[in-house]
Amino acid sequence: MGKLSKRPNRRNRHHPDTLLNVRPRPKISGFTLIIVTLLSAFMLYGVIKFFRYPKPALEKEKAAARENHSPNLQPGKLDPSSYVIMEKDPVFYREPFAGNAPVINGIRLKRYDSSGFTIFGIGNTAIPLPNPDLQRGITFSIGHPFGCKDHKISLFLKNMKLYVAADFKDLGKEETMGAMEFNHWKLYKANLIDFSSDDFGFEIKDKQGKIAFSICCGYGNVVYLAGYFINQRSVMVLQNNYLNNKAQLGCFGKSDSGWRQRAEGEVGLIKSLFGPDRPY
DSSP: OOOOOOOOOOOOTTSHHHHHTSOOOOOOOHHHHHHHHHHHHHHHHHHHHHHHSOHHHHHHHHHHHHTTTSTTOEEOOOOGGGEEEOSSOOOOOSSOOOTTOOOOOOEEOSSOOTTSEEEEEETTEEEEEEHHHHHHOEEEEOOOTTSOOOOEEEEEEETTEEEEEEEEEOTTTOOEEEEEETTEEEEEOTTTEEEEEETTEEEEEETTSOEEEEEEEOGGGOEEEEEEEEOSSEEEEEOOTTSSSOOOEEEEETTSTTHHHHHHHHHTTOOOTTSTTOOO
């Protein structure tokens, strides 16, 4: 008799023993599904935000930050003797204007660290001032090594907004045009002064249309100052230090001949914040 060939025992795929060897499909937990959904949503939001943000403005801000916030500013050191903390808290009125005086809303900072510094561009120098002191209010001396050391301005930081207290005089007759005290005016002569502002800056023009004072928070979160300051002995002129031309801080002693004409020539070079060279 011939040998019977043994056929392989092919189990039915429905046989219980076969079913025990089948690996079940991995199940995705609810927590994992939530995480994946959130990550996908964040990635989609980032792509939309990238394409909606104007690329030229983004590149300009990055370039300004790389170049120490302005191509003309040199790193400066904090000089504690350059300012004093106010003895009294700044006065804020609920109604920050009266009569024909315009509203003062303060200058909004783009970034803020309560324990850090705010950089001020003054002349050719980037000067860091501590935010804890700015929150208490300081009187800052805008100095110059050639005699212009008695020009002062008060600064106060509140709710991520910067406020100023200073008197503004006309260069021609040295008549006081206005006196700003943080969020209100102590004096405002509408026939001598013109005030313009937005969220990130404001400027004051005299009756000749020249920039008496301007301040803004520009690229790199730097606070830029420009304008002219008058006291009994001298006139100090701050040029726009965010422009490509060389920033200047000029000092003109009143004892020098022709000081007024030379100061007026420098003041005429100051550009408006709200022109084509806006720094923000």
